[in-house]
Amino acid sequence: MEKALEQQKSISQEDYAKVKSLANIVKPLRSVLHKTPDDYGMTGWRDIYFPSDDGIPLEGWYIPAKGGESDKLIIFNHALPMCRAGFPGHLGKPWSNFDAVEIDFVIQMKHLTDAGYNVLAYDIRNHGNSSAANGGLSGIGRWEWRDCVGVKKYVDNHPTLSKMKVGLYSQCMGGNSQYEAIYRRSDLFENVLCLCSPMVVSMAAIFSAFSELQGISQYQELIDLELIKMGAFTAAEMTPQHFASGVKMPVLMIQVLEDAWTRNPEDAQKTFDLLASEDKELFWIENTTRRFKDGYNYFGKHPEKVIAFFDKYMK
Template identity: 50%
Template sequence: MSKHPTAEQMAIIQAMAQGNTIINRTPVLKTPADYGMDYEDVFFPALDGVPLEAWFIPAEGSDKLIICNHPLTFSRYGFPGHLEPWSQFAPVNVEFGKIYKALHDAGYNALTYDMRNHGHSGAANAGLAAYGLFEWRDVAGAQVYVQSHERLKDMTVGLFNPCNGGNSAMVAMSKCPDLFEDVRAFVCPQPCSSRTASEEIGKLQGIGEFIDLLDREQQRLGAFPMARMTPHHFAANVTVPTYVIQVKDDLWTRPEDVQTTYDLLGTPDKKLLWVEGTTRRFDGYNYFGENPESMVAFFDEHMA
């Protein structure tokens, strides 16, 4: 006889389903000016027309461009985990401005955008989180914008796409490979599979034996099945040199999930770094802001 969740467990399942399915926006707290950089407010459409808000951060005299996006629940700013109520989700402040600054100081222009349903960009797809199955259109839209822009179209391009942004890039590379033929390098911190994350967080929340029920609850709210929301289905189509990092003891996932994504990548030119000494996933998002050297070296090697 199958076990049924208690009323308390069912409340946790429903809260997790809501949180995993419907994106709650986080604020854009700082601009590149707060890190001493000039920038321009720009905007462009995703491939399906959703308006995306962005910053262009110029590096004088450079013909190299890094296109950046962000994880779920973040914005181009990062994540305000030092403030309520976001600290209840993850008490880590993530500032991607430090990464943009490192790239800028290394001679790279940067274009960084809020993905759909995040930051200041447009709402779409009923506000649903899709682990790249909708958001790939934003990555493709950024490529179209750059390739049609008079100032940017002749630049050498690399990608900094963490977590859901990286998942989305892998889907986009699968669906529109022609848009990525000229991309030289792809830095992808912490790509993630929906089911693996739900299983590990579910254990922490005391509902680990009810992940199938959580999956059904999320689908009831409009989400895709968890089994579809993984980069494993798309990684083989990534032929760009790729640098993956992952917090090895991340409480919200398992190392084998990222290892599988890495192993499936279709490029022989790839690198994997395990971030050790922490169990907090969000420390992985701060890693290159605090330790930009290997990221810059990877871009320098492939974008010379």
């Protein structure tokens, strides 16, 4: 921290404001539920609520498969700063400050239910309609893994859901959280058949890319200091790579090859290589740099690969 303290003394006010703005990524902006299953004619769905493993109240939806409940369930974990419905960047500020696009997760749930899967989707702590925790900060998985444990306990203790085959669709922060949950509670996830994990990321890659774009790449230690002052984790601590070795189930990872948010495909490749799964695939989305528009919306626009993955292991 000595280097960071020295930088703090000499940095310009303009650059210091940029440093603080980057660190504030871990203060998640709440996204509104701008869509519901009704928007796509899904029927029989209901609101649900349950506690995280540390007691934080979480809210979600249970959506049965088209034509009625099946014996297959997908647990759906979202990204930061989104919610179970997606991201309302098309509605303007403050969401458009991240990216002025809509991300639609509900259409992805529609694809799953049409293919014969029940879906359980919920808001992670400090997101959507779920409760606040940890001072309103995100650990990019380092606290949120407890929500992944909580939802799995809810399923396992439910009279109907507990009898279903389970697969996981866990993206970005939700994927980071899922890796740590599996690593810490392998016993709880032994019966999970497969995991699709789009867009998992190390925060060091994001901070590096954005600081370079803003001309403050020399201040990585100062970004860490600001994170510590908030009570958050350092950049190096917020990565799924610490926990990938615990993931042994079949995995489909999806990443944007030329992602402008990371500018570092090696980060995703390293995470993939660390997975202990014998059956795993890393699929690159090419010909785009847009993480939000083309990465998170990929499944919504191109459902074939993800559905085929779940069908392979769950049908």
